[in-house]
Amino acid sequence: xxxLPIKFYNFPRSGHAHRVELMLSLLDLPTETIxxxxxxxxxxxxxxxxxxxxxxxxxxxxxxxxxxDSNAILVYLAQRYGRGRWLPTDPVGAAQVQRWxxxxxxxxxxxxxxxxxxxxxxxxxxxxEVIARAHGLLKVMDQELAxxxxxxxxxxxxxxxxxxxxxxxxxxxxxxxxxxxxVRAWLARIEALPGFVPxxxxxxxxxxx
Numbered sequence: 001x002x003x004l005p006i007k008f009y010n011f012p013r014s015g016h017a018h019r020v021e022l023m024l025s026l027l028d029l030p031t032e033t034i035x036x037x038x039x040x041x042x043x044x045x046x047x048x049x050x051x052x053x054x055x056x057x058x059x060x061x062x063x064x065x066x067x068x069d070s071n072a073i074l075v076y077l078a079q080r081y082g083r084g085r086w087l088p089t090d091p092v093g094a095a096q097v098q099r100w101x102x103x104x105x106x107x108x109x110x111x112x113x114x115x116x117x118x119x120x121x122x123x124x125x126x127x128x129e130v131i132a133r134a135h136g137l138l139k140v141m142d143q144e145l146a147x148x149x150x151x152x153x154x155x156x157x158x159x160x161x162x163x164x165x166x167x168x169x170x171x172x173x174x175x176x177x178x179x180x181x182x183v184r185a186w187l188a189r190i191e192a193l194p195g196f197v198p199x200x201x202x203x204x205x206x207x208x209x
């Protein structure tokens with residue numbers, strides 16, 4: 001198995017990109033990080049669009065295997081390098097992980113991630129609506145995490161990696177985590193994993209003081 005560096009196209013304030021950065025670090029994989037300057041429109045240039053026609057980070061290039069979409073990349077990295085640790089192969093376990101990958105692409109994206117887009121990037125979403133959506137999600141997560149340490153059982157999986165970044169940084173979008181002790185404990189467990197790397201904080205929302 002090649003241990004040559006995986007090219008990782010990254011924008012540090014992107015929670016989607018941080019999912020992949022975190023997974024690469026948890027797997028202790030050599031990485032060549034390539035900064036994609038979204039503010040300057042680098043993601044819309046032909047050379048980047050050749051890697052991902054949707055013009056989005058993250059992208060990885062693993063010795064010619066080019067993949068986009070954070071959740072798709074997590075699946076690839078777990079299956080290729082995770083030695084069965086991060087993605088269950090049994091039907092129930094695999095389905096439970098997929099459920100939370102769908103949550104990451106749905107309720108997380110349209111709740112806490114969207115709320116953060118307003119404060120950090122100036123997006124024009126309805127703040128009241130997306131913050132309410134975020135709290136609805138957090139209530140469900142807090143209930144589910146009352147009986148287990150991670151989203152799918154007793155050990156971390158890519159479900160947790162997919163969920164972590166935007167939940168941890170929800171306060172930047174004016175979404176308080178104060179009422180969700182089980183969610184906060186889950187975040188702390190992820191942060192205690194060997195190889196954990198944080199996503200840079202932004203002084204925005206509840207974190208602006």
